[in-house]
Amino acid sequence: MRWSLPVGKLFGIPIRVHLTFLLLLAFIWYVESSVQGPYAGFYSLIFWVLIFFCVFLHELGHSLVAQSYGLKIASIILLPIGGVSQITEIPRDPIKEVAITVAGPAVNFLIAGVLLLFGKGLFPSLQFSEISLQSGSIVVDLFWANVMLGLFNIVPAYPMDGGRILRGLIAMKREYVEATKLAADVGKVFAIGFIIIGFFYNWWLILIGIFVFSSASSEAEATVLSSTLEKIEVRDLMITDFKTISPDEPLTAVVDKSLHTFQNDFPVVEDGRFVGILTRTSVIESLRHRLHETLVKDIAKKDFPSILPEAKAAEALTAMRSSHVTVAPVERDGTLYGIITIEKLLEASDLLNDKDK
Ligand SMILES: [Zn+2]
Structure with a gap:
């Protein structure tokens, strides 16, 4: 992908960070430190770096399960809207696809669980009961961020994780192409929902809605195309x-x-x-x-x-x-x-x- 920098290799998978992602970090740091002071700026910077590290672990979850099926991972790229694991060939086997997909959000829930256990054990005074990303405690903030990441990703908005899981589940009963078309249609409905909700609450959701909508259409088309052309010589x-x-x-x-x-x-x-x-x-x-x-x-x-x-x-x-x-x-x-x-x-x-x- 253009504008992405290589940062290293893990399990043989090249890891890249998109330049816009670094711009986003700089932007967050600048806004927070000029509005709330240098400490808040530093805290936000660390917090977002850690969040994206969790996003990276989420992608690594997908990639490692895919690798265990013998698939090749071209790279993991971190973008401002999340991470992407470039798996060269997504299997047509619904069970494998579901397993690869579930692994991502599962990692976030796992991190949340670990943070909760360790947080409660080491710092008994920490309050996890209130949903917050600005509690002032990095453990609590990261806990909720991971819960949200996990939940957000299992929303059945194809081609997001939840949508892929949905496609895999439908594909166990029906034709792959039909399952993809159905999942893509559900994905578009959710995308429109994201855009509408985004207007009122969070402009980030608008971006994600636009992304989901356009990629639902293009991925569904590509799948239909390749499955159809597999049947002819x-x-x-x-x-x-x-x-x-x-x-x-x-x-x-x-x-x-x-x-x-x-x-x-x-x-x-x-x-x-x-x-x-x-x-x-x-x-x-x-x-x-x-x-x-x-x-x-x-x-x-x-x-x-x-x-x-x-x-x-x-x-x-x-x-x-x-x-x-x-x-x-x-x-x-x-x-x-x-x-x-x-x-x-x-x-x-x-x-x-x-x-x-
Ligand atoms: Zn994922």
Whole structure:
């Protein structure tokens, strides 16, 4: 993620802190110390650093359970609105997903429990009965902060923890896609609730509401897309009726060809073997620089993910997205079977989902 600083590694997981998070700490310190004096400023700073340490432990809870299932954790990032564990592949197994998700809030409740026991044991005069983040005692404040963090996270607002738990529970009985859509809809209702409540009580909730709403939609879409595309193979979607071009042709010939077809990108084929793809963008780019003399081989793109005809459409989409291409050859050992485009994959997903309805 951009604007995040690496701070170390724990259990093999890189830990990063987002720059805006440091700005938030500076802001809290500045406001508190100028309004309430230097002691209050210092107290708030320590308090918030400790809270974010608890948020970090919460994320570590998710990550360690995920690791125990053999999943890879790309990193843990601390943001002002909380932490994110970047688990490379969230399992489609509802039981594992629920276990990974429950571990986060469970850590907060565990910390709260420990603080309560130790606080009561060591400082019998401490008052835990009143909900407060400003009791003046760091133990009591942290206790309540963790109780709130735990409770807040189990609100079933997908993609927050509670929403993921809800999705996992629904997915034990129903299809994964359907469960995701349902959880996302519940999430959006909660998000609107957060925004409305936020207007009256706490502007922080407005931010979280906006975040939950937009990520509920985008995560649900991504899940629907990948689950749909897992059911089809690339050979059922690839374009097989296309024109090819040879590496020694001039660009002017390409322009001519493209005027007579719907095709945007041309596979470059030499002696019956696939050698690259000429994309519309690279043609336009060359023409803009008036490179009319250019030959196809000068600007054809050669590094493409190699996609096999029997690959799942979902795999193709992931491979194309991670190498930032919108088109890729479907080939085996240099023999070209067809071309596949991101547009085609998205279109197929839409069609299949409409059919399901
Ligand atoms: Zn969590």
